[in-house]
Amino acid sequence: MSIKPEEYVVDAWIALLRAKEHSLNFVEKSFKENGLPPFFWYDVLWELDKAGEKGLRPFEIEQGMLLPQYGLSRLLARMEKADYVERVPSPNDGRGHQVIITKLGKEVRQDMWKVYAKGIQSTIGENFNEDECRTIQTLLTRLYRR
Template sequence: MSKEPEEYVVDAWIALLRGKEHALDHVEKSFKKNGLPPFFWYDVLWELDKAGEKGLRPYEIEQGMLLPQYGLSRLLARMDKAGYVERTPSPVDGRGQQVTITKQGSETRKNMWEVYAKGIQSTIGDNFNEEECRTIHKLLTRLHRQKA
């Protein structure tokens, strides 16, 4: 096992987690203020919008999401009830489901993006220049490309 992390490593870890929480909290509050669904809904709608008419199986949605969603089946049920997604039996095997975005879901995702884009700009774009943003991207990309 490796040695204890240096203080500067712990400081970077804390800043990373606090930055994530601040950014997500800011966007989540903006969605609520504008009468829009929560962030997790955007994440699902975005994945489905990218997939187009063919839709995705629930496990494919989860693989593409920005944040883990442990109750994805319950979330999809709520989104189906709200009219944002449609769940149908999978053409591959009748046991699974295929999920597609509805017209209402696509319109809602576009409305959410308007708010989300402003949140990204105010938390990242207004605080860092282009070079700093590219550095952040480069550094953090190394984290998520690591083997667990």
């Protein structure tokens, strides 16, 4: 294995990071323009909505998130104050707690999804056809499924 990557490898890396940054900035800006919480909030609400009534432990939320969230406990506290999530005692561990999405949290996630979906369509759907999207997904999946 070469220690120094070829120029085309570096070019692909730069394009990947620029595409990620551009796409996330587009969605974040759209959320802000629509008076919605930031992307990290959507990411947490999405994980909790998928989990259903049982909720998730904080470490489980972090494992499923699309982006790393180093201040997850502070984020959960802000989301709880906004009444988007609720912490309840864990049925399996008296010291721990589960986080569940509230009715308001589900409503906000749906509102955010409407904006997020437009961002996905604008950045990906309008630039690539179905075959290209499937190829991108296949290629990029190799980076994290080893």
